[in-house]
Amino acid sequence: MELWDVFKRRKMVRSFRQDAVPADSLDRVLASVLHAPSAGYTQGNEYLLIDDPDEVAWFWGAIDDPSDAMGPDDAALLAPVVVVPLAHKDAYLARYSQPDKQPYGLGDEEKWPVPFWYVDAGMASxxxxxxxxxxxxxxxxxxFAHGEAEVMEHFGVPPQFRQAGAIALGYAADADPLSAGASSKKxxxxxxxxxxxxxxx
Ligand SMILES: Cc1cc2nc3c(=O)[nH]c(=O)nc-3n(C[C@H](O)[C@H](O)[C@H](O)COP(=O)(O)O)c2cc1C
Incomplete structure (x- = not known):
């Protein structure tokens, strides 16, 4: 696909079919992060893949805010795969403490004008x-904010990793009712x- 066609098609899809994503397809999507740039080539961020149907269902339930809970019709359209990019600040501080980066004085978090671990999570996303x-x-x-601590604990994510959002993946449903109220519509x-x-x- 031409790059400009990819840009033009790049719209968030929020309503999904429940078909599984083929493993080879998912592997290629995940491998794309190897081409993401990273500050100092730290490659410090990591990813939580949730594609076991029971775990995916648990995830959607855990982050659903009871004050604005999803109805069953909407829940039936949630994606069958979720990737959580995990920002790893300590890896960046360690990288920028190495001899070639030490002159920049970024071994200390306070010195970073921009937290590049989150920037890199966006690049990879x-x-x-x-x-x-x-x-x-x-x-x-x-x-997602609701359920963050439960999600991290449930999946055994080490505490030095912070979630930088999440990415739902799957085949788009024929219609996208979950995008009806999206900011891009307004x-x-x-x-x-x-x-x-x-x-x-
Ligand atoms: C950092 C970030 C956070 C976002 N958070 C949400 C979110 O919590 N819920 C949501 O429905 N969309 C979220 N979006 C998607 C934006 O609403 C969407 O990208 C924007 O409205 C433009 O629409 P488009 O991506 O379909 O072109 C987020 C996007 C970014 C980049």
Missing amino acids: MCILMAAIEEGLGAWFFG RARRGVDDLVHRNRW
Whole structure:
């Protein structure tokens, strides 16, 4: 697929068929993160893959906020696969304490103007979103706050890793009712001239 076609198709899909994603397809999507850039080539972030149907069902239940709980019709459209990108700050601090990076003085978290472990999680997430398109899959990057601690504990994620959102993957359902209230339906896409400040703000 042409790169610009991938960009044009790159829309969040929130409603999925329940068919399993073939293992080879999922493996290729996951392998896309190997091509993500990372600060200092730290490659410090890791990923939690949830594709066991019982575990996926548990995950969706754990993050469902009871104050805004999903109904059964919506729950039936949730993705069969979830990837949680895990930011690993300590790996970055260790990398930037190595001799070639030490002169930058970033061995201490306070010195980082930008937490690149989260930036890199976003870089890798975009690789996953784009690889999903190439594989004919739908994908949805989303944030979760409710149930975070339970999810980390349930899946045995070591405490030094922090979730940086999550990515739902699967085949798109014929219709996408779960995107009905999405921000992209309510807000117009801004233009290049609106966003880009050429040489001066
Ligand atoms: C960091 C980040 C967090 C997001 N969190 C959510 C979320 O919690 N729920 C959701 O439905 N969409 C979430 N989105 C998706 C955005 O709403 C979506 O990207 C935006 O509305 C543009 O739509 P599009 O990606 O379909 O073009 C998130 C996207 C990003 C990049």
